[in-house]
Amino acid sequence: MAYVETKPTAGRHFLQIPGPTNVPDRVLRAMDNPTMDHRGPEFGRFGKALLEKARTVFRTASHVVIYPASGTGAWEAALANTLSPGDRVLMCETGWFATLWREMAERLTLRPEFLAGDWRRGADPAQIETRLREDKERAIKAVCVVHNETSTGATSRIDEVRKAIDAAGHPALLLVDTISSLGSIDYRHDEWGVDVTVAGSQKGLMLPPGLSFNAVSAKALKASEDAKLPRSFWDWRAMLAANETGYFPYTPATNLLYGLDAAVDMLAEAGLDNVFARHDRHAEATRRAVRAWGLEIQCEEPRHYSSSLTAVRVPEGHSADALRATILERHNMSLGNGLGPLKDRVFRIGHLGDFGDLQLVGTLGGVEMGLRAAGVPHKPGGVQAAMEYLAGNA
Numbered sequence: 001m002a003y004v005e006t007k008p009t010a011g012r013h014f015l016q017i018p019g020p021t022n023v024p025d026r027v028l029r030a031m032d033n034p035t036m037d038h039r040g041p042e043f044g045r046f047g048k049a050l051l052e053k054a055r056t057v058f059r060t061a062s063h064v065v066i067y068p069a070s071g072t073g074a075w076e077a078a079l080a081n082t083l084s085p086g087d088r089v090l091m092c093e094t095g096w097f098a099t100l101w102r103e104m105a106e107r108l109t110l111r112p113e114f115l116a117g118d119w120r121r122g123a124d125p126a127q128i129e130t131r132l133r134e135d136k137e138r139a140i141k142a143v144c145v146v147h148n149e150t151s152t153g154a155t156s157r158i159d160e161v162r163k164a165i166d167a168a169g170h171p172a173l174l175l176v177d178t179i180s181s182l183g184s185i186d187y188r189h190d191e192w193g194v195d196v197t198v199a200g201s202q203k204g205l206m207l208p209p210g211l212s213f214n215a216v217s218a219k220a221l222k223a224s225e226d227a228k229l230p231r232s233f234w235d236w237r238a239m240l241a242a243n244e245t246g247y248f249p250y251t252p253a254t255n256l257l258y259g260l261d262a263a264v265d266m267l268a269e270a271g272l273d274n275v276f277a278r279h280d281r282h283a284e285a286t287r288r289a290v291r292a293w294g295l296e297i298q299c300e301e302p303r304h305y306s307s308s309l310t311a312v313r314v315p316e317g318h319s320a321d322a323l324r325a326t327i328l329e330r331h332n333m334s335l336g337n338g339l340g341p342l343k344d345r346v347f348r349i350g351h352l353g354d355f356g357d358l359q360l361v362g363t364l365g366g367v368e369m370g371l372r373a374a375g376v377p378h379k380p381g382g383v384q385a386a387m388e389y390l391a392g393n394a
């Protein structure tokens with residue numbers, strides 16, 4: 001039986017995890033077209049135009065490589081194309097996703113150095129600058145930062161990280177994971193001098209899972225010529241050669257590319273800055289609700305508050321997972337779970353992607369009712385606080 005036919009509850013499911021996000025009908029309709037010959041003439045025209053317009057979302061004039069893979073694949077591609085076995089890389093412990101990326105770097109035989117963090121804020125540019133200044137022999141080949149740490153709801157200031165690298169006069173590449181920020185939070189690949197931007201389809205880009213991206217600077221491309229890590233599927237060279245004429249070296253995820261075409265159009269029509277402002281506004285409304293409930297926001301640094309999700313701590317002695325289970329059971333809404341050491345300690349409200357005011361009010365309503373049903377101590381009035389903010393800031 002098809003998945004949709006097995007749903008027990010009336011009304012639409014609220015998919016409020018911080019990715020995959022709700023896929024807009026226009027994107028679904030775009031994917032609902034016959035799969036075309038990916039070596040035929042029509043595809044070349046489509047592919048060339050799409051690869052060109054995908055650049056706008058990254059704010060880059062440089063190449064964007066698209067893989068039929070989840071974001072994790074694009075992480076590997078960023079490392080494998082630019083680095084060599086034994087290379088030192090500086091990574092920042094912002095949370096669970098930064099930890100997974102570091103583990104991947106180790107498995108790929110790189111030597112990652114992890115700048116310690118407390119999972120309650122973004123990367124610290126001063127810490128990065130200090131470490132790079134100490135690296136007199138320039139052994140560190142890349143600095144890797146997760147722009148929006150989806151496990152904690154903290155957004156690192158990539159502009160400040162760039163300034164820190166420049167202030168240290170260090171030649172390391174800057175690799176940035178924007179999997180849960182691209183298309184949701186202000187991001188500028190070219191202006192911030194990022195060398196490889198890693199992205200995925202299923203979060204701010206409003207697509208189903210299955211596509212991932214590397215935006216590649218000229219400096220990264222140059223580094224890839226000498227990089228010795230083995231790579232085949234992820235190799236930029238075969239990709240970029242085929243992309244010249246709008247094609248791919250192996251079968252692309254054709255129907256997801258139709259969806260990407262529609263999603264990029266939607267972001268352009270809305271205006272990226274307006275899309276970011278909408279996310280900022282929904283995030284602020286959410287934080288007002290959390291404070292009104294008397295609960296604690298996982299991110300402790302207001303300058304690092306994430307606009308794509310909010311991680312909320314449950315009081316000691318209470319279970320975030322039991323709360324999420326209650327909300328799913330009673331109100332047909334999925335919230336994000338706590339990851340790694342935050343398991344059962346936080347729940348995460350995704351407010352990114354194709355998301356409007358009334359969906360936010362519904363989401364917060366589901367949380368407030370769930371807090372009550374699950375017996376989590378809180379004050380009422382969170383939804384009210386959010387509505388007042390939304391109504392006053394149209």
Ligand SMILES: *Cc1c(COP(=O)(O)O)cnc(C)c1O
Binds near residue numbers: 072
């Ligand atoms: C979701 C996410 C990932 C993992 O992406 P997959 O598509 O699940 O492979 C990595 N980093 C961040 C910041 C994420 O939000």
